[in-house]
Amino acid sequence: AVDFRPPGFENNDQKPIGYGRMLRKEDARFIRGKGRYVDDVRLPGMLHLAILRSPLAHARIVRIDTSAAEAHPKVKAVVTGAMLAERGLAWMPTLAGDVQAVLATDKVRFQGQEVAFVVAEDRYAARDALELIDVEYEPLDPVIDVRRALAPDAPVIRTDLEGKTDNHIFDWETGDAEETERAFASADVVVSQDIVYPRVHPAPLETCGAVADYDRVSGKLTLWSTTQAPHAHRTLYALVAGLPEHKIRVIAPDIGGGFGGKVPIYPGYVCAIVGSMLTGRPVKWVEDRSENLISTGFARDYIMRGEIAATRDGKILAIRTHVLADHGAFNAQAAPSKYPAGFFGVFTGSYDLQAAYAKVTAVYTNKAPGGVAYACSFRITEAVYLVERIVDRLADELGMDPVELRLKNLLKPEQFPYKTKTGWVYDSGNYEPTLRKAMEIAGYHELRKEQAERRARGELMGIGVSFFTEAVGAGPRKHMDILGLGMNDGCELRVHPTGKAVLRLSVQTQGQGHETTFAQIVAEELGIPPDDIEVVHGDTDQTPFGLGTYGSRSTPVSGAAAALVARRIRDKAKIIASGMLEVSVADLEWRKGAFHVKGDPTRAVTIQDIAMRAHGAGDLPEGLEGGLDAQICYNPENLTYPHGAYICVVDIDPGTAKVKVRRFVAVDDCGTRINPMIIEGQVHGGLADGVGMALMEMIAFDEDGNCLGASFMDYLLPTALEVPDWETGYTVTPSPHHPIGAKGIGESATVGSPPAIVNAVVDALKPFGIRHVDMPLTPSRVWEAMQGRPQPP
């Protein structure tokens, strides 16, 4: 038999796909500094674009004088909203079906909004010329407090929308309100908790940028841009700007982190395109850190009231929630069209409930637009935080150990596929072993003993648990689209005569290692070593159409596509093999990398032999065309539902109220594991994100709408100093409908870790009688919560 796994991988205990923990192919260029990002693109004659942004959160534009900027010797063009309006380009659609100003025409609606742009010979001149533009504003009252946005006397932000007399965007409901009310009425115990998930920012290392190159002769536009969804962006540019789609090429080169923040189309991309069309030269726009933090997509900003009903002995009956969602000045949330609150509907968590109900009310405020799925499958992070906080509150109310309460209520393996009270069908799950494994790694019972001893000495130690189920892999086209584009992924595989292959994907990696893992999937299916498989992505001229990478959808959707396209090739290869071996197809069996004649192991042809025959001289079996290529467009049957159990241990300094995450145990189940090393990397990164959100990160505003988190001096990101050595584990519950049983992993840790950390901090503060503190749990917030409380012994 041909075993294509290299020495050392045959008995890999992690039972991975293909080559298991193989090192990332893309590291060869990244560790040598040979990555090629948008800012590395330098074209002959290239000009530079800078954007003038509003200093005010809400103001009428009275007058813009660009004459001094135009007179600057290095300036080639100065463009305002009024000029774009003449060409019908001042407004663009958002992913949520609203419109957003490319450049403001009538009013500015958030601090940092795009007002004008300059194209100049170099970046410095472009920036200097911004200072020469004179804008007269008439300040208007800003709406900053989301709770006040719906007050009858609140100023109306979206006066551009005909007939709009308030700041209401939508109300969305899920579940059954009456059934839930009945379950609450019958409950022994009801707990209610107000919970804020603050506005945070994906804060990728690389900010957003674009290089637009419009060729006036061929009419072709080439756009290098920091996009997680090149194909969807190309279609939208075609629809909005009226450019023929085949004359647009969007290239997403190496991307320095996306985390959902590079899904929307930002005004800067459109400005770069306009700038190139106007000047006939390539135009580069790269925003700086502050621009990125104040104007590109924020995440979360959900104010939630969570209620949970249970019996006295701890059977959870129902969960109910009402959410006030701050969407900023334009509804630019990224989510499939039918899901205005994203996948918040999974707030029922991992538990067997009788009833559930949620209502989400979304409003406009004078803040940057966004609502992007920051390392999150469309609002799942908020949903998981809500349910895992209120379950902990219930445990406290019942005097039950939070682990015992969860064990009592977790869904049982025989309940899968499980339809939740809000209509989601969880594909597979085996929850209890995952939680038990986390408890075992953490030494949960010993930790509780240690905590009791420390408490007796007045020390503040906390243990926090969370258990989450995610819904990832958007998605089935009968339910999911973005602006009318079905959420399917194309994939093309071409095997060359010598048995080397090229796999073309519609998804776009931003550091997740697709060039490695997707090659591993094909290696597993076809027996071609991963090093012989080139993965091509991020270029609309080179890859089939698909909706891009976000919401951990790559493995569930494109990963499935890659496996299936390889199987198509294998089917054809089998017919060719039957001709080569002169036996019928039914007499062949496939074992890693080769077709063998049943009962005669000496007679076999490898996929490489078959590839040569497919392209070579001589006849092929009747009816078969030459070549060895295949293409598919994959429509997933369902989402995949990864799960995980996290345990966090914190110590709080009673003097400074500083929280230290001492230990963090994460046990994840993402079904079949393709590359355990990459999975660990994804989990480590997500856990660090979780520490950031739980303890440090928040985009805050003052009462005038000035953004207070506009640099990394104020918007704090976790470093190696704030995070512990992660302790990870795994269980494997394959997805029944995914061809290789894989579920997504990219965002599990970001989703699951904040509640574990907050639960740990609240647990540590239990002696003070504290039941909840909102994120971020900075020393000042924790210290404030401790004040005026009876001191623990």
Ligand code: CDP
């Ligand atoms: O869509 P995105 O790539 O961000 O998320 P993902 O599909 O969860 O995959 C993240 C990375 O982990 C990719 O390189 C995957 O191929 C890899 N992965 C894996 O090795 N095994 C899994 N079961 C899931 C993901």
